[in-house]
Amino acid sequence: MEEFHHQSTEELYDKYVLGNYARAPLTLVRGEGVHVWDRDGRRYLDFGSGIAVSALGHGHPAWVAAVKEQLFRLTHASNLYRNRNQGRLARNLVGYCGPGKVFFCNSGAEANEALIKLSRLYGNRKAGAEGRCYKVVTAENGFHGRTFGGMSATGQEKIRRGFAPLLPGFSYGRLNDLESFERLIDEDTAAVFLETIQGEGGIHVCTTEFLRGIRDLCDRRGVLLILDEVQCGIGRTGRFFAFEQSGIRPDAIGMAKGLGSGFPIGAVWVDERHADLFTPGSHGTTFGGTPLACAAGLATLHVLEKERLMEHVRNYAPDWHEGLRGAAKAFPDRVLAVRGEGYMVGVQLAADAPGVVAAMRERGLLTVPAGGDVIRFLPPLIVGPEGLSRSVEIFHEALTATRA
Ligand SMILES: Cc1ncc(COP(=O)(O)O)c(C=O)c1O
Structure with a gap:
């Protein structure tokens, strides 16, 4: 079969993959633990887990x-x-x-x-x-x-x-x-x-x-x-x-x-x-x-x-939720609610969830949009305090950067 080295991944998708997704402009090539990398070598904290799938993160030994x-x-x-x-x-x-x-x-x-x-x-x-x-x-x-x-x-x-x-x-x-x-x-x-x-x-x-x-x-x-x-x-x-x-x-x-x-x-x-x-x-x-x-x-x-991951989630989730709520408090007219349990959190925005998702992605954090201007944070169950705090920082930065 002919190889299409001369065509970019974007071109291959545009030409050959059915258009039933509005995909983010990102091509992922590798994952390890709580991180994934794009083809340009940029690293992302994966707080989408491929829509709540990669419970153990990527490549757990x-x-x-x-x-x-x-x-x-x-x-x-x-x-x-x-x-x-x-x-x-x-x-x-x-x-x-x-x-x-x-x-x-x-x-x-x-x-x-x-x-x-x-x-x-x-x-x-x-x-x-x-x-x-x-x-x-x-x-x-x-x-x-x-x-x-x-x-x-x-x-x-x-x-x-x-x-x-x-x-x-x-x-x-x-x-x-x-x-x-x-x-x-x-x-x-x-x-x-x-x-x-x-x-x-x-x-x-x-x-x-x-x-x-x-x-x-x-x-x-x-x-x-x-x-x-x-x-x-x-x-x-x-x-x-x-x-x-x-x-x-x-x-x-x-x-x-x-x-x-x-x-x-x-x-x-x-x-x-x-x-x-x-x-x-x-x-x-x-x-x-x-x-x-x-x-x-x-x-x-x-x-x-x-690895007692459920206990791990129960231990770390409360502070993380607190952190997200804290970041949200700085933008009371834009962040309407922070909901969820454990490592399944939704942040309800007044508007422009896709813009904030994109701003977080640009800062190295992947999240998942959901219905009604909600952003889902669904990290791998192995993520610890460091990754959780970083997600709060990036959330705050993204809200600041997208301020009208
Ligand atoms: C609650 C729930 N049920 C069913 C499905 C469908 O699962 P799948 O995409 O594996 O068919 C999903 C997927 O997002 C889901 O969240």
Whole structure:
């Protein structure tokens, strides 16, 4: 095949890559720890983690060693056969989730598809042969991925625009407004499906009171409670799952992103009472749960525990949040709120979040824009006080530099 050395990366993208992203003008070539480098050798503190993925940072030695070892041993075999890594990772996840079983896939959207299918199987069983129990109530402003199921579950018009007709049966309650959910549940409702902390929607946290109320509501109405922990899970908040703070347990959980710390993997956990809804032939994937992906998942969980990263996040997050709030105080008419938990923080600006994101990038800090003029700070879980303070300084400098 011809090599295109004479064409720049920009030209290759312009000419050959579909235009469904408004990308930052940056070409990354290398990562190590909490840093990434562009092709000109400039170093950036990676407070985006590739959208909450690189939990262990870049090139963690234990993760690299585990993936490399498995890469040479066996990378793929399909789900026609067992592989030990998949069994071990499922067991580890059950340890965090509670008694139940796990299905592996490759992304957050795929995890959510499996969860929506679970809700249909549950509804069909509940309603019997002639019933039509298939509805799902999700939250306004949520985000559950770009497949048809994911888009249908996503309570944001801008994500769904242009793709009608979507799946029937989805409706959207207001986050932290229990009554709005109660009103939407009827006898045809199979599930309530929520992000514990809304990510793409701009970092909005479900309150403990709301989660407990929703759990109780679902129990009373015989409806599944499914939590999407794709972005907020796997240690990001300082707990393995963000919902743990509330003391509730959902009936099913979707995971992805941080689970492989950079290797694509998604997973669904289903409570033991509902685990038999999936029977042979009812769902599947060629790539899900390969020995290689599960080696990455096992290494991620191993390092998370061995280096006590959740404790680390719990220890350092409060001062960091304080620092961000302090920087925000200097610009009260521009920074409206600092929200979030652990290493998942959203800064709500009055306007021009993209301008501030760009100004931080120019000063060596990568962050992620979210809905409604919010900037997300999603550092690798390994980042310590030095990197956290530096992010506060750069945030302050960027706000100063973009002052009108
Ligand atoms: C909460 C949530 N669910 C689902 C998804 C979709 O995941 P993926 O992009 O891996 O399909 C995302 C991605 O941002 C997410 O944040």
